[in-house]
Amino acid sequence: MVSLGQLVADIAHEINNLIGAIYANMPPLEEYIDDVKSTVDVAESCLDEVGTKTLNEYKEQIDYAFVIDDLSKLLESQKQAADRIRNIVLSLRNFSRLDQGDVKTVLLEEGIDSTLQMLLHKFKHRIVIEKDYSLNEMVECYAGELNQVFMNILANAIQAITDTGTIIITTAKVNENAIITIADTGTGMPDEIKEKIFDPFFTTKDVGEGTGLGLSISYGIIEKHQGTLTVESNQSKENHGTRFIIAIPLKITPA
Numbered sequence: 194m195v196s197l198g199q200l201v202a203d204i205a206h207e208i209n210n211l212i213g214a215i216y217a218n219m220p221p222l223e224e225y226i227d228d229v230k231s232t233v234d235v236a237e238s239c240l241d242e243v244g245t246k247t248l249n250e251y252k253e254q255i256d257y258a259f260v261i262d263d264l265s266k267l268l269e270s271q272k273q274a275a276d277r278i279r280n281i282v283l284s285l286r287n288f289s290r291l292d293q294g295d296v297k298t299v300l301l302e303e304g305i306d307s308t309l310q311m312l313l314h315k316f317k318h319r320i321v322i323e324k325d326y327s328l329n330e331m332v333e334c335y336a337g338e339l340n341q342v343f344m345n346i347l348a349n350a351i352q353a354i355t356d357t358g359t360i361i362i363t364t365a366k367v368n369e370n371a372i373i374t375i376a377d378t379g380t381g382m383p384d385e386i387k388e389k390i391f392d393p394f395f396t397t398k399d400v401g402e403g404t405g406l407g408l409s410i411s412y413g414i415i416e417k418h419q420g421t422l423t424v425e426s427n428q429s430k431e432n433h434g435t436r437f438i439i440a441i442p443l444k445i446t447p448a
């Protein structure tokens with residue numbers, strides 16, 4: 194995991210540099226396009242009748258009016274795409290800021306939000322996220338590893354909602370503990386599965402979809418924080434879904 198975090202950080206840095214270049218190129222590109230447009234206008238005003246006719250025919254051929262109109266739309270869409278890439282890179286950086294193994298003092302809500310951003314493409318337009326963050330307090334923890342826990346539990350919640358549904362995330366402070374709950378309106382699971390979900394390699398998913406490692410790794414990480422990871426699940430028709438409850442001390446006691 195140490196090398197994975199570093200790899201993610203390096204890739205994020207690399208992409209960030211390239212995005213920087215795209216941003217830097219944008220203003221001169223816009224300026225040059227304006228220059229070319231006005232050059233055409235000036236040339237046009239100097240033409241005699243024959244020249245104007247030839248020019249207009251050519252303009253029609255290439256649909257000049259459309260090209261000019263579309264140019265600015267293309268530029269705008271390039272900018273939006275660059276903005277989105279920058280957001281993804283920011284999330285990757287937050288996620289890998291871990292410097293694995295190190296104890297950090299962080300807002301857990303930031304880690305959850307970065308994780309959601311990274312998973313966005315898997316649930317956008319399909320799942321509604323409801324948040325009730327009331328902890329909003331710095332927590333001393335292995336931040337990078339906790340992000341992995343959020344990632345594993347949220348990814349499972351997304352997979353458990355086959356069509357549309359809701360994921361409800363709450364944070365709170367109870368007796369010097371941070372309590373995070375992640376609930377989904379997915380399929381839920383029967384008791385005989387619930388008993389096994391923290392076992393390494395236990396999975397009900399097809400090869401390629403699941404390794405059965407997410408929850409056992411998460412369990413280990415929460416144990417390392419001297420906290421608890423518990424689950425409730427319901428398969429009744431009216432009220433199906435699963436809730437994971439993470440409780441960790443606000444301050445870690447290093448092993």
Ligand SMILES: Nc1ncnc2c1ncn2[C@@H]1O[C@H](COP(=O)(O)OP(=O)(O)O)[C@@H](O)[C@H]1O
Pocket residue numbers: 345349350353377379380381382386390395396397398402403404405406407408409435
């Ligand atoms: N939110 C959830 N809803 C329903 N089942 C779940 C949920 N989270 C975990 N499970 C069950 O626990 C199993 C183990 O989860 P995990 O350790 O993350 O492995 P994987 O996701 O690779 O199968 C899953 O295969 C699934 O059967």
Ligand SMILES: [Mg+2]
Pocket residue numbers: 345348349403405407408
């Ligand atoms: Mg999983």
